[in-house]
Amino acid sequence: MDFLELTAILSGIISVWCSKKENIWVYPTGLVGTILYVYLSIKGDLFGEAAVNLYYTIMSLYGWYNWGRKTNADLIVVHVEHSSKKERQQQLVFFLSIYLIIFLCLLYIQSAFAPGAIPWADALASAAAFTGMWLMTRKKVESWIWWIVTNTVSIPLYYSKGFTFTAVYYAILLVLAVLGLQEWRKRANEYSKAG
DSSP: OOHHHHHHHHHHHHHHHHHHTTOTTHHHHHHHHHHHHHHHHHHTTOHHHHHHHHHHHHHHHHHHHHHHOBOTTSOBSOOOBOOOHHHHHHHHHHHHHHHHHHHHHHHHHHHHTOTTOOHHHHHHHHHHHHHHHHHHTTTBTTHHHHHHHHHHHHHHHHHHTTOHHHHHHHHHHHHHHHHHHHHHHHHHHHHHHHO
């Protein structure tokens, strides 16, 4: 593991910790990791991972803006909340659409030049991550459920490919995601009682 990979991993852990605490530093610290992972992924010919991290980078900029919005009375506009039934349905459609696109692309890549690819698991982890990031920028409690799915699938996926440190990284993120889900459920309930 080189300095850039270590920096990306540490910034990712710090970012998730800040997210769990609903601290806006989730985005500047996360940007360090996502930008580094774009570079490292391109350098390692992992173009799918580069695309996911580019998406994270763009969504982090949006999330930073969205989390920082305030009213004229200097009150925060976006609070942690549960998704409505309609929003949960939209999330599922978003996830399934992204999953299908990624899965079909990975099937082609597997048959064309990467027989060792694992399309169903790779697509599952990626689509869940896309969904989790989208919801995180909107402070939806359910974002943590998608992160739990992402991390749970990513641990054996990366381990099976020989990326032991990255598998450990995802194990740490899994623990933080479970803690984040618990904390955000509590915060959402407090905001709904106060509102």
